[in-house]
Amino acid sequence: MTARVVAPPERRRCEVVGNVATGGYRIFSAVDPTGPEPAAGQFYMLTAADRWSGDGGRPFLPRAFSVAAAEPRGEGRRLDFLVEAVGPGTERLASLAEGEGLWLTGPLGRPFAPPGEVAPGAAGAILVGGGIGVAPLAILRRRLARDGVPQRVLLGFRDREHSGGVEELFSCEEVRLASEDGHAGHHGYVTDLLAVMLAGDDAGSAVVYACGPPAMLEAVRTICAEHGVAAELAMESPMACGFGACFGCAVPLAEGGYMRLCVDGPVVRADEIETALVAGAGHR
Amino acid sequence: MSGLAIELCGIPLEHPVLNGSGTFDAIAARRAFGDSLDQHFPFSAFVSKTITPQPRAGNPPPRLYETPAGMINSIGLPNKGLAGFVEHDLPELARLPVPLIVSVMGTSADEFAELVDGVGGRDEVAALELNISCPNVKSGLIVGEQPAETLSLLETLRPMTAKPLIVKLTPNVADPSAVAVAAHEGGADAVSLINTLKAAAIRPGGAEPWLGAGSGGLSGPAIRPVALDQVRRVAAAISIPVIGMGGVETGADAADFLAAGAAAVAVGTANFRDPMAAGRVRKELEGELSARGLGFPAGLPARSGALTST
Numbered sequence: 001m002t003a004r005v006v007a008p009p010e011r012r013r014c015e016v017v018g019n020v021a022t023g024g025y026r027i028f029s030a031v032d033p034t035g036p037e038p039a040a041g042q043f044y045m046l047t048a049a050d051r052w053s054g055d056g057g058r059p060f061l062p063r064a065f066s067v068a069a070a071e072p073r074g075e076g077r078r079l080d081f082l083v084e085a086v087g088p089g090t091e092r093l094a095s096l097a098e099g100e101g102l103w104l105t106g107p108l109g110r111p112f113a114p115p116g117e118v119a120p121g122a123a124g125a126i127l128v129g130g131g132i133g134v135a136p137l138a139i140l141r142r143r144l145a146r147d148g149v150p151q152r153v154l155l156g157f158r159d160r161e162h163s164g165g166v167e168e169l170f171s172c173e174e175v176r177l178a179s180e181d182g183h184a185g186h187h188g189y190v191t192d193l194l195a196v197m198l199a200g201d202d203a204g205s206a207v208v209y210a211c212g213p214p215a216m217l218e219a220v221r222t223i224c225a226e227h228g229v230a231a232e233l234a235m236e237s238p239m240a241c242g243f244g245a246c247f248g249c250a251v252p253l254a255e256g257g258y259m260r261l262c263v264d265g266p267v268v269r270a271d272e273i274e275t276a277l278v279a280g281a282g283h284r
Numbered sequence: 285m286s287g288l289a290i291e292l293c294g295i296p297l298e299h300p301v302l303n304g305s306g307t308f309d310a311i312a313a314r315r316a317f318g319d320s321l322d323q324h325f326p327f328s329a330f331v332s333k334t335i336t337p338q339p340r341a342g343n344p345p346p347r348l349y350e351t352p353a354g355m356i357n358s359i360g361l362p363n364k365g366l367a368g369f370v371e372h373d374l375p376e377l378a379r380l381p382v383p384l385i386v387s388v389m390g391t392s393a394d395e396f397a398e399l400v401d402g403v404g405g406r407d408e409v410a411a412l413e414l415n416i417s418c419p420n421v422k423s424g425l426i427v428g429e430q431p432a433e434t435l436s437l438l439e440t441l442r443p444m445t446a447k448p449l450i451v452k453l454t455p456n457v458a459d460p461s462a463v464a465v466a467a468h469e470g471g472a473d474a475v476s477l478i479n480t481l482k483a484a485a486i487r488p489g490g491a492e493p494w495l496g497a498g499s500g501g502l503s504g505p506a507i508r509p510v511a512l513d514q515v516r517r518v519a520a521a522i523s524i525p526v527i528g529m530g531g532v533e534t535g536a537d538a539a540d541f542l543a544a545g546a547a548a549v550a551v552g553t554a555n556f557r558d559p560m561a562a563g564r565v566r567k568e569l570e571g572e573l574s575a576r577g578l579g580f581p582a583g584l585p586a587r588s589g590a591l592t593s594t
Contacts, residue, residue, distance in 0.1 A: 006318040011558045047557065057352020060504065062557055105559060108316055238348045240355060241556035244312020247333075247359045248348035257341045258362065263312045279496060280346025 001114045001143050002039045005107050007243075013049060016100045017078065023157075023164030025084045025132060026094045027068070030102045033076040038067050038107030040140040041234050041267040044079065045108065045242040048092050049101025059089035061240050066136035066211070066266070067107065068169055079104075082135040082165045108242045109266050112140050112232055115149060115207040118269070119230035122207045125151040128194050128220055130212025131162055136234045137211055138169035152176070152197070152206075156190025156216070159183060191219040198227040207231065208270075217276035224270055231270035236281050237261045251278050288570060292525055292548055293448035293473040295383050295410050297328040301538065301566045304529050304552030305331045305387040305413060305452065306359070311376045313559065322381055326562035330380050331550070332373070334387040334415045335403075337395050339365035344496035349485040354504025354531070355553060356483045358495040361389065366402045374408055383410035385450065391421045393440045404445030411448035414441070414472075417456075417479050428454040428479075431466035438470020448473035450527065453518065455507075456482050460514045461521035468522040476527035476550065477518060478511045504553040505531035512544050519545025533561065535568020539576060 014030040038044075045062040052059055069080040085094040096102060115122040125144050129137040134155050144151050153170060156178040157163030163184070166175060177185025178193055186193055194208070210220040211234035224231040237249035242262045250258035251265065252274040259265065259273075288299035303326075310330055313321050342362030349356040364372060369386075377384050386403045390396035396414065403409050416428035416437065427433045434451070441449060451467040453460050455478035464475050480501025485494040493499065511530020519526045528546030531553065532538050538549045554561040573579070 004315075007316055009313070009317040009321050009324060009559050011560065053353065057506075058350055060353055060557075061350050061355060103558075238346060240348055240357075240553075241559075243316040243559055244309045245307060245559075246348070246357065246556050247306075247309075247342060247362055248357060250342060250345045250347055250362075252344075258345075260312070263315055278345055280348070280494075 001112065001147055004110055005036050005039045005042060007106050007108055008035060011103050011105045014079075014102045014104055016096045016098055016102050017073075018098060019096050020168070022168050024161040025082055025164030027080055027082055027165060027168055028093060028096050029078050029080045030104070031073050031076045031078050032104065035077065036107065037077065038070050038139075039111035040143045041111035041136050042067060042107035042109050043242070043266060044081075044104045044106030046081070046093060047103040048096060049103055052092060054088050054092065056088065059092060062103070062105070062242070063089040063093065064236075064239050064242055064262070066234060068135040068138045068165070069142070070139060080169070082132055082169070084132045084162070105242060109262055110264065112136075112209055112234070112267050114147070118207045118232055122205055122230065123150065124206040125149055126194065126197060126206045126208045127151060127153045128190055128208060128210040128212070129153075129155045130190055130216040131157060133212035133216070133234070134165050134169065135211070137209065138165065140209055141170060154178070154190050154193045154197070156180075156212070157184070189216070189219070191216060191223060194220065195223050198223060198229055210234070214277045214281050221270045221276055232267050233270055233276060234267050235261055235265055235276065235278070237278055238280050288566065290548060292329070292527075293411060293450070295329065295448065297383070297548070299328045299566050300542070300548035301327060301562050301569070302329050302385075302527065302548060302550045303327045303331055303555060303562065304550040305415065306333045307552040308555045309333060310380055311373060314376075317559065322379070324560065324563065325381050326560050326566070327382060327551075329383045329385055329410065330377065331385045331413055332377060332387050333363060334361050334389045335363045335366060335369045335399065336361060336389055337366050337398050339363065339368055346494055346496055347500075349494050349500070351483075351485070351502065351504070351506060354502055354506030356485055356495065356500045356502050357480065358497040358500030360497060366399055370402060370406075374403075374406065378408035384408055385411045385413050387413040387415050387452070389415035389418050391418060393437055396437060396441055397444060400441050400444050404447050409447060411450055411473070412445065413450040413452050413476060415452050417452070417454040426454070428452075428463060429457050431462045434463050435466040435470045438467055438472055442471035450474045450476050452479055453477035454479045455510060455514055461517045464518040464522050468524050472524060474525040474527060474547075475518060475522065476529065478507070478514050478530045481507055481510065503531070505533055507531050508537060512540060515541055515546050516544040532565060535565050535570070535572040538565050538569045539572040539578065542573075543578065
């Protein structure tokens with residue numbers, strides 16, 4: 001695992017090389033010709049090169065996406081992004097066809113830290129993902145495996161329509177699933193699985209890494225605090241720029257005031273924020 | 285030095301493309317992009333985010349709302365306060381390869397005076413921009429909406445510093461040129477416009493205001509025609525330079541503002557979409573001016589604000 005990777009300031013035009021359905025989501029891929037290898041947890045600001053403004057005049061701003069995978073491809077690097085079409089920006093990105101252009105800026109933001117940096121003495125990792133938030137945990141899983149860090153992966157989805165990426169992004173791992181409608185794995189929340197795991201006595205030396213909807217992240221915060229387990233959360237907040245310019249992505253700090261999620265996050269320590277229930281997260 | 289070099293209020297600039305205050309944080313951008321940012325710095329002068337005498341946390345989220353061809357922001361001027369700015373930010377901003385313009389805002393003439401006193405004498409600061417889109421706590425009136433308030437503020441601040449004073453005008457008035465004339469009379473060296481247009485949004489699918497602070501300001505290409513009209517009217521009313529802004533995204537947009545009477549332009553919301561947007565605007569502007577048969581003589585004092593037909 002690596003520290004924050006610095007991005008070239010120029011926006012880069014990439015070619016879309018794939019777009020496949022996975023459950024109710026899609027995974028689209030583009031080749032970044034010259035950018036650096038991202039760290040797990042970092043994100044890119046994405047804009048379709050054509051038809052970025054639909055009939056209603058939106059989308060206008062780029063959309064922030066955590067990278068789910070980054071693998072060498074030719075001279076460049078193939079970047080995979082997991083998308084659920086919920087609004088004009090995500091609908092356009094979900095419709096990208098092979099050969100289309102995609103503008104991107106990145107990698108941006110603060111990545112996940114190795115377990116030993118999150119909590120002294122921690123050696124293992126528990127990855128907790130919910131919905132579309134499984135994306136950054138996919139690249140984190142690979143980087144942790146590369147570094148030989150023992151890990152367990154818990155993923156939860158609402159229902160079949162609101163699920164995807166498990167086989168494509170987590171294929172070779174033993175993943176424990178939860179679903180709110182019971183179609184796969186534990187019938188309930190992924191945080192139920194986390195609570196059981198942390199109640200066991202083998203989890204004390206692990207760090208929790210989580211990404212998902214605000215309510216899930218708040219539950220992870222509570223459960224981890226109850227068990228004295230350190231956690232890092234990859235959060236979302238509406239952002240216009242992604243590099244600290246607009247001050248739009250304010251997340252309240254435990255000590256008062258706000259952080260800018262784009263430069264001080266999107267990965268934050270669970271105890272440094274006041275709440276994961278940030279107003280405006282998930283705006284379409 | 286390109287053919288776009290200008291002199292703005294006595295400050296030599298390599299080209300006429302600045303940033304709008306609050307639309308680019310050069311210090312945060314260094315964290316994201318490293319030192320290569322300084323080698324490719326897209327603006328010919330850097331306008332800081334507005335500072336106030338005391339630190340401000342800013343407004344509760346949500347702070348943003350995307351609109352057709354634009355966005356509403358309700359940020360609330362988060363900043364470290366005058367002392368924090370001077371201690372932490374000024375040394376960082378002084379390393380930029382371009383002149384620094386510090387934007388300041390107070391809620392009274394005394395607060396403005398404190399800010400002008402605090403940064404006006406610093407060698408790192410080339411000029412001050414006065415953000416007057418705020419209420420005067422004594423009168424309850426928005427300074428920038430009132431020619432008399434604007435004149436009175438300038439009469440207080442003008443004798444305090446030899447640095448150029450740029451007055452940032454609000455578009456939320458019936459006649460911005462009346463305020464511009466007052467700023468000119470009070471001794472301002474330039475005006476910049478437009479600030480954002482007052483705007484609000486309702487929560488999608490709901491009935492209550494979306495923004496944490498209730499309302500905010502609209503920016504982006506959606507407001508460009510409004511900005512062009514106001515720049516045109518203001519430039520015709522005063523003889524000090526006008527820095528035009530409002531939805532500038534291309535060299536053609538910038539040329540429109542220069543044709544409307546602006547001596548320089550600022551890129552704002554476009555920075556959010558592409559950190560190097562202003563570099564592209566500058567490159568496109570050169571070709572755009574020549575395609576339109578408009579000259580931009582190097583060394584022409586920006587004060588003239590004039591484009592000459594060639």
